Amino acid sequence: MKTERITFPNAQGLRLAARLELPEDGPPLAYALFAHCFTCSKDLTAAVHITRALSSRGIAVLRFDFTGLGESEGEFAATTFSSEVSDLVAAARFLEQEYQSPRLLIGHSLGGAAVLAAAAEIPSITAIATIAAPAKPGHLRLLLGEAAKGIEQSGQATVNFGGGDFIIRKSLLDDLETHNPLAALRRLKVALLVMHSPRDRIVGIDNATAIYQAAFHPKSFISLDPADHLLSDGRDSRYAGEMIAAWAGRYLELPEPLAPSHRSPEEAGTGVTARTEAGGFRTDLFVKGFNLVADEPLEEGGGNRGPSPYDYLLAALGACTGMTVQMYARRKGWPLEEAVVRLSQNKIHAEDCRDCDEKDRRIDRFERELELRGELDETQRQRLLEIAGHCPVHRTLTGEVQVVTTLRPDSPI
Incomplete structure (x- = not known):
């Protein structure tokens, strides 16, 4: 995780709190x-x-709290849809001045309508992704139900929304009706990705249809079924993020992010980082520019979204074994066409191991089967079998290993 806490001013001079998510490896x-x-x-x-x-x-993605929400300054009751659009433009200008102009806008729910409205004022934008967005901001009035009448009559009312109490004023309702993001969308020359779940009970999928039909090509639609409106299941929100990233690469004309061998040394990174978030065991791995995923199987409480840590350990041993025997065969000029290594791992009692000194404990046993393909004689095959036991990962696993762990200073979420 590489996150920067920052603040920036909006058009009224209020400080808006933000976090900038940066790539781990370059x-x-x-x-x-x-x-x-x-x-x-x-x-x-x-x-x-x-x-x-x-x-x-x-x-890199800047996510921030709109005026009066989260850690940002200001009074939420005084905000309108227009002020949210203004906050987005202020965020874009901050990025332009301090980092680099944003080229992608992503909006969730009403934030999706806001990015459609703001895009015309951010000339650097070349792609927009909406998630569960209403086609018109006025959809919020429907969600307020009977409370909307009270707001119209009294000028404001306290409404429980999303589990919290918020003061909503008539100025917000009036402002919602003045905006038509679909009309703005028709004038934009950007790529559009519309994401929505047919099971969304807050903003119906007919809104996605309206947004999609209003846009010119290039445009795409991805169903988020079975997600709810807030993408409460972490698997749904991660999927949404991964799909946006894959789609955006085409329209942002990015260098190939999945081909680290073509990156500069600075872009490729220099180490290994593992990031495991709450809610499961899924772990994002950053290995010198390569992006990998680890997880645990379903029966162990994981989501089975990737190999387990032990699977990666076996893979490391297998890869090292194959490379080592191929390197030796190449140096000798032997006709080894392919080395196939099959591995498994389990726990055994120490008493089952003839080479173990301690008899009342369990040890890890790695079983490795080596298949050598090519016109090799028996002497060559036996020598390569012997060489397999000298691969560096094998020596690491069977040698004395020290793991030193230090605690890094507390970092932001």
């Missing part, structure tokens, strides 16, 4: 802006998952 390939849902915050779990999925693919 400079950003592009910058993006993320707009959260109505009354939500930049730290909503879905927002974190989506922006980090993008940063893992080399796209």
Whole structure:
């Protein structure tokens, strides 16, 4: 995780709190802006998952709290849809001045309508992704139900929205009706990705249809079934982030983020980083520019989204074994066409091991089967079998190993 806490001023001079998600293993390939849902915050779990999925693919993302929400200054009751659009433009200008102009806008729910409205004022934008967005901001009035009548009559009312109490004024309702993002969308020359779940009970999927039909090509649609409106299941928000990153690469004309061998040494990174978030065992791995995923199987409480840590350990041993025997055969000029290594791992009692000194403990046993393909004689085959036991990973596993762990100073979410 590589996150910077920052603040920037909006048009009224209020400080808006933000977090900039940066790639783990090199400079950003592009910058993006993320707009959260109505009354939500930049730290909503879905927002974190989506922006980090993008940063893992080399796209830096700024997610911030709109005026009066989260850690940002200002009075939420005084905000309108127009002020949210203004905050987005201010965020874009901040990125332009301090980092790099954003080229991708992402908006969730009402934030999706906001990015459609703001895009015309951010000339650097070449792609927009909406998630569960209403086609018109006025859809919020329907969600307020009977409370909308009270707001119209009294000028304002306290409404429970998303589990919290918020003061909503008539000025917000009036402002919602003045905006038509679909009309603005028809004038934009950007790529559009519309993402929506047919099971969304807050903003119906007919809104996605309206947005899609209003846009010119290039445009795409991805179903988020079975997700709910807030993408409460981490698997849904991660999927959304991964799909946006894959789609955006085409329209942002990025260097190939999945081909680290073509990166500069600075872009490729120099080490290995593992990041495991709450809610499961899924772990994002950054290995010298390569993006990998580890997980545990379902029966162990994981999501089975990738190999387990022991699987990676076996893979390391297998890869090292194959490389070592091929290197030796090449040096000798032997006709080894292919080396295939099959591995497994289990626990055995120490008493089952003839070479173990301690008899009342369990040890890890790695079984390795080596298949050598090519016109090799028996002497060559036996020598390569012997060489397999000298691969560096084998020696590491069977030698004395020290693991030194230090605690890094507390970092932001």
